[in-house]
Amino acid sequence: MESLRDCKLPIDRIHSILEGGDANARHVLNIYQDLERDGILSSRFDEYDMSTEETRELTAVRIDRLTQYLETESFEDFFKRLNIVTVYDMSLGIRISINLGLFLNCIKGNGTDEQVQYWSYTREAESIKQVYGCFAMTELGHGSNVAGCETTATFDKETDQFIINTPHIGATKWWIGGAAHSATHSVCYARLLVEGKDYGVKIFVVPLRDSKHDLLPGISIGDIGSKMGRHGVDNGWIQYTNVKIPRHFMLQKWCKVDRQGNVKLPPLEQLSYISLLGGRVYMAIDSYRICARFVTIALRYASVRRQFGNTILDYPLHQKRLLPWLAITYAMAIGTQKLDQQLKGIYQGEDVIKRAKALFIDSASLKSTCTWLAADCIDQCRQACGGHGYSAYNGFGRAYDDWVVQCTWEGDNTVLSLSVAKSMKDRKPIDYKLELFSVDGVLKAVESLLSKIDSPVQISKLKCHYYLLSSFKEKLIPELEPLINVYGYFILETFPFIEYEIVEPKLQRSFNKEYTKELTKVRPLAIDYTDCFKQTDNLLNSAIGQYNLKVYENYFRVVKTQNPPHKTSPDYLPKFLGMLNR
Amino acid sequence: MESLRDCKLPIDRIHSILEGGDANARHVLNIYQDLERDGILSSRFDEYDMSTEETRELTAVRIDRLTQYLETESFEDFFKRLNIVTVYDMSLGIRISINLGLFLNCIKGNGTDEQVQYWSYTREAESIKQVYGCFAMTELGHGSNVAGCETTATFDKETDQFIINTPHIGATKWWIGGAAHSATHSVCYARLLVEGKDYGVKIFVVPLRDSKHDLLPGISIGDIGSKMGRHGVDNGWIQYTNVKIPRHFMLQKWCKVDRQGNVKLPPLEQLSYISLLGGRVYMAIDSYRICARFVTIALRYASVRRQFGNTILDYPLHQKRLLPWLAITYAMAIGTQKLDQQLKGIYQGEDVIKRAKALFIDSASLKSTCTWLAADCIDQCRQACGGHGYSAYNGFGRAYDDWVVQCTWEGDNTVLSLSVAKSMKDRKPIDYKLELFSVDGVLKAVESLLSKIDSPVQISKLKCHYYLLSSFKEKLIPELEPLINVYGYFILETFPFIEYEIVEPKLQRSFNKEYTKELTKVRPLAIDYTDCFKQTDNLLNSAIGQYNLKVYENYFRVVKTQNPPHKTSPDYLPKFLGMLNR
Known part of the structure; x- marks a missing residue:
């Protein structure tokens, strides 16, 4: 970074507040520097010109690079790193999160100690070796409604196995990230059927590919194909046709099936969902970082752009468009830290159930609201940059397209809102009249x-x-x-x-x-407030948003570098000229 | 289309209201059929999988095909066709609109009769032959502010020429659709300088490429590169370096410069902007058609999708998400017809100026509001389809990315709102209390x-x-x-x-x-109301939105066709496996 400009604010103190203390703030800055210096992980403008195939290859190379950190730092530190790289490579972030977050957390949250030991360490899933997992919950005909899953897991007493089966098209596992090309195993949500009785949806580890990475018998998989965003993720569909797995591949921490087919149901079914709450908490935190990125870009641009004689940020209308997002971003930074503390303390002390319920509601409310706010924020910041917001090199379009799925997956925002509202159905009206702002x-x-x-x-x-x-x-x-x-x-x-x-x-x-x-x-502090986020140019990856505020020079240079002007004649031109000269 | 289902509404009568009369309604249906049957122009699911290069080639081929209609039908009919094909190929629509709309309308609105005759007929721009125009108004440092253009056109009395020049980076013409590869000529907005005096921004036709389609001396052009959407459009930047053009290449209907360099300014500068109003009117009309497309898709899906036992459209919350958009779409259909009438009548009778002012305000208000509503509509309809809204094959992502630039170009929506508000600055408060809904x-x-x-x-x-x-x-x-x-x-x-x-x-x-x-x-009429739009599956180009309501079968078939499951191993896989087996 170039020499720093004067800041009228106590920049380090504010950054520390935003990141939850001095130690965390330093840690974040170290990761920023690691990423900036890493030839593979650092952001590049040519990412905005890549085809889907190129993007997937880059993602694979970056996964490989990131796993090296997994061998030198704690799981918690690694996830911090992952959250930060997600600011500019959301595909990379989710691909690893599916494996280490959803797949492995699902095993940790629902498996017995032996099962956790087996998959995490014996099979090395924790180091992303041998096993690469995907999370096969969603079905084509059933999105957020886990209880509605139609895939079946029938206990075969004779062989002591479960038979996993997709009964019809609507029960095809759908959108499964990592399934199309990468995953060796799935955690599969399926209805437990024992001697004709349906015990509801339980979780099973079902292998997908053999040691040569070929599909196992009974496993049908295809690529889900083109999407609005997240082009680096190989989402797939899976159909299971009478796939046999050993009985101990059912995750049996809560619900147990013994050799004789006796089923022991858990005291509280909901406990199995705790493992999903981490994802929601991280999405709320991600919302802070993505908003900080685009608020920084849009405010820097607005502080330079002149129209009708003034800098556009001097117009009250433009202040109204952008500055509330700055304030919301600060609030998100601080509020989501607290949510993170709630998550980290979930198993500490008595009353796990009570804390889990509170976290269930708070994370549903913050996940849905913050991811919606972030989608709006990216979009409003884009519009506030006028036409230049539409250029891929300024980051908005890809980020929006990659981001918005956060509003849908791991609990559709509207469905989560319903849970929150349901938890408050016994409200008593509190009368209050606001007389003065405070x-x-x-x-x-x-x-x-x-x-x-x-x-x-x-x-x-x-x-x-x-x-x-x-x-x-x-x-x-x-x-x-x-x-x-x-x-x-x-x-x-x-x-x-x-x-x-x-x-x-x-x-x-x-x-x-x-x-x-x-x-x-x-207004006069706007740029200083964004500087307090300390997001590097590498994180921003935006031609008009760079720290030096040389908006037009940076932008023109990026456009020229990515599209050398000596290449003036594309392959399709003869067809066009044929028409013009007909 | 398959055999029609029963409709509880007078479908033809309503369709006629939506399209502005029986004759218009029939004409629209004819165009729908033409497009559906045309091998080149009909929509395809593989469009959603194309790279930028492939999209541009397809666009060029489609331009060629469309120009054939130009030789057999009226300009007005041709534009109707263009508006309709725009519902599923926005890049195609705008590429022709820039040439026949902005470029040629600019000449017609600002050129003398001789100039119009020359460019439209002698040079055949009206038939898209020889001349292909682009519209060089926007500059890197000046978006909506035409008066702030910094490109110069200096009159050289000695040679009877204008010298067109880009003085610095910020004055580079930017975002110019068609410039990167296609255009032979530009209409260039530049400051008229005569003997040191600045007469403000006027319009000049400046040739860009020679008969071999190579750039002319003094013309520098590059591709603007990757964008959020509109991948089929070759947006470019242009720098003019002392480019000489004959004096009569300045469009001289309103402002005239004679051989001696005497400048005659027009009585009303604003008249030169009338030619831009057509674009705004069409964008308001486009808003109706694009909303009709996505409201149809989302409602059809919602009428089939079941969750927690019910069809999701039976939930009041889902009705609230979608049905207001249906109502807004109907209002847009009818209201924008009226706006279209206002445009068509602009030059009929006395008081052109008064009508032009009214149209200026109405079109600013409708263009900005309707394009914003349409962006919201696409996005809300996408979210209402849950995860399936994120699949490219259902149409939302590409349409959103292609659409949103409508909120920015040809008058940024916020800036247009300012014009509307300005026109109403002498308001007197009207007191009214609503007591009952009507x-x-x-x-x-x-x-x-x-x-x-x-x-x-x-x-x-x-x-x-x-x-x-x-x-x-x-x-x-x-x-x-x-x-x-x-x-x-x-x-x-x-x-x-x-x-x-x-x-x-x-x-x-x-x-x-x-x-x-x-x-x-x-609710019970929702599907019938969407059927009244009569948009064909070809227009919708959405796997989950098809008329037959076989949502999952259609969707799975499209995904499998576009991504044959026997191709399971992408090129990047060895890198990934190297990591997994390290």
């Missing part, structure tokens, strides 16, 4: 609205904003006051406080004016 | 809110909704009443009527309930 007042107003409103999606969103705003307040320092206020005004503007008579119409109109004023306080 | 009541409420609200973007949107809702009301038949009501409730929910005390909070809460009820009235 962060505490906004929190009380949100509580009141939450107690009265019906829409499940609104309930889930409000719960998330309460969580983020109250976390932000706990860590507040004077330099961040304008941002927390902007965030508060954003909440007031976005939800129907007037409709539920918590805010008077006249008061909201005066809030609108105060909001505009608060934005003008943020 | 379409007339909503119209009055919108008028009242429009008279009071400050946000330029909200003003522009409200003006558009007023236009659409009142047009819809004019053409209302009983069978469409549930839809117009849903549209009315949507407007009430979306804008701050309570904040401006036009609707009481309590009343809005009761509207919410009525809204839900109205949606349940639309």
